[in-house]
Amino acid sequence: MDLGLKNKSVFVAASSKGLGKAIALEYAREGALVTIASRDEEQLRVAQADIAAATGHRPLATRMDVGSAADIQAAIAAAADHYDGIDVLVTNAGGPPQGGFGQFGDEDWNRSFELNLLSVVRLIREALPHLRAASSGGRIVNIASTSVKQPIEGLILSNVFRAGIHALTRSLATELGPDRILVNTVSPGRIGTDRIEQLDRKRADELGIPLEQVQAAAAQQIPLGRIGTPREFASAAMFYGSFANTYITGQNVLVDGGTVKSV
Secondary structure, three states: OOOOOOOOEEEEOOOOOHHHHHHHHHHHHOOOEEEEEEOOHHHHHHHHHHHHHHHOOOOEEEEOOOOOHHHHHHHHHHHHHHHOOOOEEEEOOOOOOOEOHHHOOHHHHHHHHHHHHHHHHHHHHHHHHHHHHOOOOOEEEEEOOHHHOOOOOOEHHHHHHHHHHHHHHHHHHHHHHHHOOEEEEEEEOOEOOHHHHHHHHHHHHHHOOOHHHHHHHHHHOOOOOOOEOHHHHHHHHHHHOOOOOOOOOOOEEEEOOOOOOOO
8 A cells, every 4th residue: 555655754753762763663664754853862863773774764853852842843843944844743752650649749730731732732733834735735643542542540640631632633633624634643552662561560569470470461451462562553653644544534543452442
């Protein structure tokens, strides 16, 4: 299938590692002109070299803290200037801390709001003029979590603000449809990233059991019997942010091996 991505300008936020890096890699494999962004400049350079080695396409790398409005503005401007526009925006950010309602004060809520929801608003706002000007119409992919459909125990900050991301997606799908901009949320379940291992280690420590036991128990809850790979998730995210997708917008796509049972 031709995804229509060759020489399209694609901006992927929080892409020095994990799901963001995997998404950037898949876009580069399709011949897109990729910009990767992260606040960790050392890891960003490693990701840039890894993607170039794997695909032959060296992405533009720009430092960006998704919690900083100024950084977002500068990074989007750099990508648009370098590639003469932006056709696809992938919003993404690291997950907020684990914990229940009673563990967090105002500072924690405000920090998580800025990191996980306001960052999406800011990224879209800065990219929107370029997406509107894109010759084939624009694409926005917002990375969230299966907690959009089914809250995850012990992740209240994520549950609240990831749901807000999809509310934004649904609203923008209506508002931006006349501009030929398609907007979708793609939500990972258990995908094999450092973030999932970190959460599993914390759970193992709390229960006093080996990490492997926690991971095995989690895999048993997935109908496919295993956790997903970053590439499996990235391939799905890339399709919804491609030009092979011409009529799907406002949706929340779960990439979770069938874990969430809601209709």
